Amino acid sequence: MDIEVIRTWFTLDNIMKLIQEYRALGPLPGIGLTILEAFLPFLPLVVFVMANANAFGLWLGFLYSWLGACVGAFLVFSLIRRFGQKRLLMFFSRHPKVRKLMDWVDCHGFGPLFLLLCFPFTPSAIVNIVAGLSKLSAAQYMLAVIIGKMVMIFTMSFIGYDLHSLITQPYRTAIVLGIIFILWYVGKRIEVRLNKSLETADNGERDAINKSRKRRGFNEQ
Numbered sequence: 001m002d003i004e005v006i007r008t009w010f011t012l013d014n015i016m017k018l019i020q021e022y023r024a025l026g027p028l029p030g031i032g033l034t035i036l037e038a039f040l041p042f043l044p045l046v047v048f049v050m051a052n053a054n055a056f057g058l059w060l061g062f063l064y065s066w067l068g069a070c071v072g073a074f075l076v077f078s079l080i081r082r083f084g085q086k087r088l089l090m091f092f093s094r095h096p097k098v099r100k101l102m103d104w105v106d107c108h109g110f111g112p113l114f115l116l117l118c119f120p121f122t123p124s125a126i127v128n129i130v131a132g133l134s135k136l137s138a139a140q141y142m143l144a145v146i147i148g149k150m151v152m153i154f155t156m157s158f159i160g161y162d163l164h165s166l167i168t169q170p171y172r173t174a175i176v177l178g179i180i181f182i183l184w185y186v187g188k189r190i191e192v193r194l195n196k197s198l199e200t201a202d203n204g205e206r207d208a209i210n211k212s213r214k215r216r217g218f219n220e221q
Helices: 003-009 012-021 028-039 045-056 058-083 087-094 096-108 110-118 124-133 138-161 163-168 170-220
Strands: none
Touching (some): 012 028, 028 045, 028 058, 028 124, 045 058, 045 138, 058 124, 058 138, 110 124, 110 138
């Protein structure tokens, strides 16, 4: 089945109906959807979070979305950490950009990873995979996930909690759009700095190799 066809079904109305249909299961559908998104990153996490906020209220909706997102991230991290060296998943670690990101995470650790996870525009699936393949400890990663996703999920929940007021009260819409723009801008700046750091590390590695070759050539002479 085409991924785009699947994505078009996951609208806020459809997810709200799904949660209401399985209301007898309590928060499990809402938690399960955010766990599922960790394994299928093409699914719209923001829609799941907004649906939870509308179905269960701001605070409970935030709690269920946050719990599901953290559990999903840890499951993906654990699976990649456990089976990352198997032939089936070796192509991840062999990809040049993934390899550079792994080295960057190993070098910088918790802080930048936490910032990346704060922003809804960060591809969290890639972050989960890279962290699983890196040498970062599980405790460090889960701390970054728990705090970073707390910021991200609460922002989404706040936006989705009362969509009607966003339409009827223009100033709230302006505030939300401002928050989204700031998150997007800061996320892009982090991405730029990340790319520069990767390029600098790559250039430094090449310089070290060239210097080593020159020394060997000098010694042979």
